[in-house]
Amino acid sequence: MATRRVVVHYPRHLIEAPLVSQMVRRYDLEFNILRATITPRSEGVIVLGLEGEEGSIRDALSWAGAQGLEVQPLERDVVRDEKRCTQCGACVTMCPTGALSRDIGTQEVGFSAGDCVACELCVSACPPRAMRVAL
Amino acid sequence: MAKTIREINEKIAAGDVVVVTAEEMIDIVEEEGATKAAAHVDVVTTGTFGPMCSSGALINVGHATPRMKIQKAWLNEVPAYAGLAAVDIYIGATEMAEGDPLNRDYPGEFAYGGGHVIEELIAGKDVRLRAVAYGTDCYPRQHLDTWINIADLNECVLSNPRNAYQNYNVAVNLDPERDIYTYMGVLKADLGSANYCSAGQLSPLLNDPTYRTIGIGTRIFLGGAAGYVFWQGTQHNPTVARTDKQIPKAGAGTLSVVGDMKQMSSEWIVGVSMYGYGASLQVGLGAAIPVLDEEMARFTAIKDEEIVAPVVDYSRGYPYGEGGPLGHVSYRELKNGKIAVQGKEVPTGSLSSYPKAKEITEILKDWIKTGHFLLSEPVQPLPSVDSGLTFKPLPEREVEEEV
Numbered sequence: 001m002a003t004r005r006v007v008v009h010y011p012r013h014l015i016e017a018p019l020v021s022q023m024v025r026r027y028d029l030e031f032n033i034l035r036a037t038i039t040p041r042s043e044g045v046i047v048l049g050l051e052g053e054e055g056s057i058r059d060a061l062s063w064a065g066a067q068g069l070e071v072q073p074l075e076r077d078v079v080r081d082e083k084r085c086t087q088c089g090a091c092v093t094m095c096p097t098g099a100l101s102r103d104i105g106t107q108e109v110g111f112s113a114g115d116c117v118a119c120e121l122c123v124s125a126c127p128p129r130a131m132r133v134a135l
Numbered sequence: 136m137a138k139t140i141r142e143i144n145e146k147i148a149a150g151d152v153v154v155v156t157a158e159e160m161i162d163i164v165e166e167e168g169a170t171k172a173a174a175h176v177d178v179v180t181t182g183t184f185g186p187m188c189s190s191g192a193l194i195n196v197g198h199a200t201p202r203m204k205i206q207k208a209w210l211n212e213v214p215a216y217a218g219l220a221a222v223d224i225y226i227g228a229t230e231m232a233e234g235d236p237l238n239r240d241y242p243g244e245f246a247y248g249g250g251h252v253i254e255e256l257i258a259g260k261d262v263r264l265r266a267v268a269y270g271t272d273c274y275p276r277q278h279l280d281t282w283i284n285i286a287d288l289n290e291c292v293l294s295n296p297r298n299a300y301q302n303y304n305v306a307v308n309l310d311p312e313r314d315i316y317t318y319m320g321v322l323k324a325d326l327g328s329a330n331y332c333s334a335g336q337l338s339p340l341l342n343d344p345t346y347r348t349i350g351i352g353t354r355i356f357l358g359g360a361a362g363y364v365f366w367q368g369t370q371h372n373p374t375v376a377r378t379d380k381q382i383p384k385a386g387a388g389t390l391s392v393v394g395d396m397k398q399m400s401s402e403w404i405v406g407v408s409m410y411g412y413g414a415s416l417q418v419g420l421g422a423a424i425p426v427l428d429e430e431m432a433r434f435t436a437i438k439d440e441e442i443v444a445p446v447v448d449y450s451r452g453y454p455y456g457e458g459g460p461l462g463h464v465s466y467r468e469l470k471n472g473k474i475a476v477q478g479k480e481v482p483t484g485s486l487s488s489y490p491k492a493k494e495i496t497e498i499l500k501d502w503i504k505t506g507h508f509l510l511s512e513p514v515q516p517l518p519s520v521d522s523g524l525t526f527k528p529l530p531e532r533e534v535e536e537e538v
Contacts, residue, residue, distance in 0.1 A: 006396060024348070047257065077485075081236045086184065086405055086417055086488045086489060086491055087488045087489075087490040087491060088184075088185065088417075088485055088486055088488040088491075089484050089485035089488070089489075090321075090330065090484055090485065090486050091484070092330075092472075092482075092484050092485075093321075093323065093328035093482050093483070093484035094321060094323075094484075095330075097419065098429075102472065102485075104470065104471055104472060106490065107470060107485075107489035107490055108490050124242075124244060124408075124410040125321045125410055127186060127320075127407035127408060127415070127486070128405050128406075128407050128408075128417065129246075129407075134443060
């Protein structure tokens with residue numbers, strides 16, 4: 001079994017189509033909605049956690065693309081500006097998933113984008129404002 | 136056998152000084168004992184990197200034509216203090232830009248303040264200077280709106296009244312429901328998180344706990360360049376309770392420091408926004424401590440396990456002075472990521488960057504090894520344990536309005 005976190009952009013004309021539901025049934029995937037919003041331009045954004053066979057996830061995402069959804073890995077939308085980060089550790093108690101964590105030995109603060117759910121709690125809690133979330 | 140600072144400087148000049156970082160000194164003293172370590176280690180380098188709110192820049196912008204006695208000034212719309220002569224201004228790290236919503240939209244973002252202006256000046260960016268004045272015969276000009284750059288300024292001096300706190304509170308939040316937004320970061324409700332702010336075993340004043348070698352005139356690492364201690368820091372409080380190794384069990388000594396911003400790097404001076412609180416400045420600061428004798432060897436071998444900090448509630452305890460510390464925890468526990476407070480396991484976060492502090496100790500070691508940084512004899516010691524100096528609260532007195 002594989003897991004993948006993706007950001008799905010719904011263009012305005014597809015916003016009422018149950019495409020995510022069709023996708024998970026068609027490719028036999030487990031899914032978890034981590035976030036869902038509709039932007040002022042009436043475009044929908046859903047952050048999805050998917051679980052299933054590696055091949056099924058891949059096929060599901062290309063099917064979604066063919067239906068007109070824009071799908072991309074979450075890692076691309078959550079970025080730590082490494083030049084801006086001063087490795088202080090003010091973020092680690094804010095992060096609910098442990099994506100931001102501190103190494104006990106070196107005290108370095110690591111960011112594992114794969115564990116991030118884009119909750120954005122770190123963004124304002126970071127004193128030098130090194131975290132960028134652009135869904 | 137005791138050494139003098141002069142002898143150590145001769146060794147630095149000759150290129151045969153033995154210099155180690157405060158982290159390395161722990162192992163050396165553990166393996167060899169303090170007597171042997173004192174005999175062959177000459178200097179121990181220390182460092183700290185964290186938000187230090189009591190910081191600011193003193194700037195002389197030069198005279199325009201016609202001349203102007205600047206009465207009010209703004210740098211990138213952040214007010215600077217201009218009540219000094221004609222073209223000297225001081226910008227403090229926590230001053231906010233005009234028009235910032237502050238905490239009206241709580242918790243405020245505090246996106247841009249004096250700390251950010253200071254960082255941008257050091258980075259060599261152009262900064263907008265706007266000024267007004269009432270005009271005099273000798274200084275007739277009343278308005279100024281221009282760009283300045285650090286390269287063109289006569290003086291641009293980081294001048295920080297209180298840095299390098301010797302130990303500090305561990306902040307927690309006892310409010311059962313409400314997260315709070317403090318200068319110690321975001322603190323989750325119901326003991327949901329604890330934030331601390333010290334480099335612990337690397338911190339300058341924790342390696343010279345009784346201020347034997349760090350005093351007025353001491354040359355230090357400040358913001359990536361050489362700087363100096365010019366006074367005890369404001370709120371210097373040397374007489375707090377101490378452990379048997381002379382380590383203060385709460386915030387104690389502090390330093391006033393000064394340095395040339397033209398030599399500094401924005402890698403070590405970073406403007407920051409404390410969510411719901413305000414702007415501040417992360418400052419990198421380090422001291423090179425001469426191992427004059429066995430006592431200094433023992434002092435510089437201090438380790439996180441032996442340094443304790445008070446746990447303080449920032450929902451009621453700190454703001455309203457209700458109740459004392461909830462207990463003491465060691466920096467070893469804090470750095471391990473969890474502490475116990477009132478029987479509850481509390482995850483810890485830090486405002487002070489240990490990796491950056493460690494980098495400072497390495498840079499300073501390199502400067503000394505290569506003969507670029509000499510130690511300095513303090514011109515005068517800081518008030519110490521026996522000085523009787525304490526940090527007093529403000530006694531408010533009733534003010535009767537005259538009719």
